[in-house]
Amino acid sequence: MKIAFFSVRDDEYDFVSQYAKKYQIEISICREALTLENVHLCKDATAISIMTTKTDRKIIEKLKEYNIQYISTRTIGFDHIDLKACQEYGIHVGNVSYSLSSVAEYTVMMILMSLRNIKLILERFSSQDFSLNHIRGRELKDLTVGIIGTGKIGQEVIRLLSHFSCHIIAYDLYPNETLKNQIEYVDLDTLYQRSDIISLHAPNADETYHMINQESIAKMKDDVIIINTARGALINTSDLIDALENKKIGYAALDVVENESHLYYKDLKNEVLDNRNLAILRSFPNVFLTPHTAFFTHQAVSNMVEYSITSSLAMHENKENPWLII
Incomplete structure (x- = not known):
């Protein structure tokens, strides 16, 4: 079996080679994202492994021409893939899972950094401003944290937050029965x-689009x-900016933003970014931004690559596939 890998970063390269050898599969590796210009690299492959590349109908048509049977995205989210087109052309799609601690720990870090105004403290310290004006923080134990989405990552965030003695409430379309004794569903x-704090852990879907x-x-x-x-699509960015400017929202910590996919993971210094809202958010002292890196740990990257391979193998061998979407 052959898997064609696309969007392979330097930190993934060794994992791809390592697990290809472990599972005795043939691979091809492309550093670039999958496009109509390089889709021919799928030739002779059974499956492809991609990241957050927009995989639309035109690309899927080409994948069908090359007899691709399976698309594995090395991400939990899969909204970048046209599932309807895949169903029409008989191409199966799967995602991956990875270490829950990666995003959950990062979330708790962002909560704590927001409460203590760390962005402002660090910026001042770098310019030798050691004053205490406008940096007084709050303590998590005195606050109520609202968790939107109690899937696996939301559950892990709740588990970590429980050690801080804060009050936790949650919302989910499908409440988890095992959590009802630990938190309050509302x-x-x-x-x-x-x-006092709202943390988002919902998927990007029609019902969650711009819920904030x-x-x-x-x-x-x-x-x-x-x-x-x-x-990023969970938040209407323009409305968020308005609420920050009129001081309704006290702080925002965002690892994801709308229209980020063509920017993040690239070195764009000295370039003018075509995302005006991102530029505005970066200017606020009470907005902490990171470039979609909450997942980015050694363990998580290893999981993403290995599970992409094992998922593709399971599909090829008609075995149970826990990551199968369609």
Whole structure:
């Protein structure tokens, strides 16, 4: 069996080679994202492994021409793939899982950094401003944290936060029965109204698109903190900027933003970025931004590569595939 890998970063390269040898498969490696110009590199492959590349109908048509049977995305999210087109052309799709601690620990870090105004402290320290003006923080134990989405990562965030003695409430379309003795499930409006901190762990779907917007923000406490390590599309960025400017939102820590895919993971210094909202957010002292790196640990990257291979093998051998989407 052969798998064609695309968007292979330097930190993934050794893992791809290591696991190809372990599972005795043939591979091809392309550093670039999958496009119509390089789709021919799929020739003779059974499956492809991609990252967050937009994989639309035109690309899928070409994949069908090359007899690709399976698309594995080395991510949990799969909204970048046209699933409808894949179904029409008979191409299966799967995602991967990876260490829950990677995103969960990063989320807790962002919460703590937001509460203590770390961005401002570090910027001042670098210019030898050691004053205490505007950097007084808050303590997590005194606050209510609202978790939107109690899937695997949301559950791990809850487990970590439980050690800080804060009050935790949560919303999910499908509440987890095992969590009901540990946290309080509430409806979404109640979560907005009661939370001092709101942390997003929902997938990007029609029902979650721009769930943080002018209307929902109006229901929130003044000085609320918004944390997003899930998907940028969960937040209406323009409404977020308005709420930061009028001081309704006290702090935002964002590992993901809208329209990031053509920017993040590239060295773009000295270039003008075509994402005006990102530029505005970067200018705020109470917005902490990172370039979609919450997942980025040694263990998580290893998991993503290995599970992409084992998922493709399971599909090829007609075995049970825990990562199969369609």
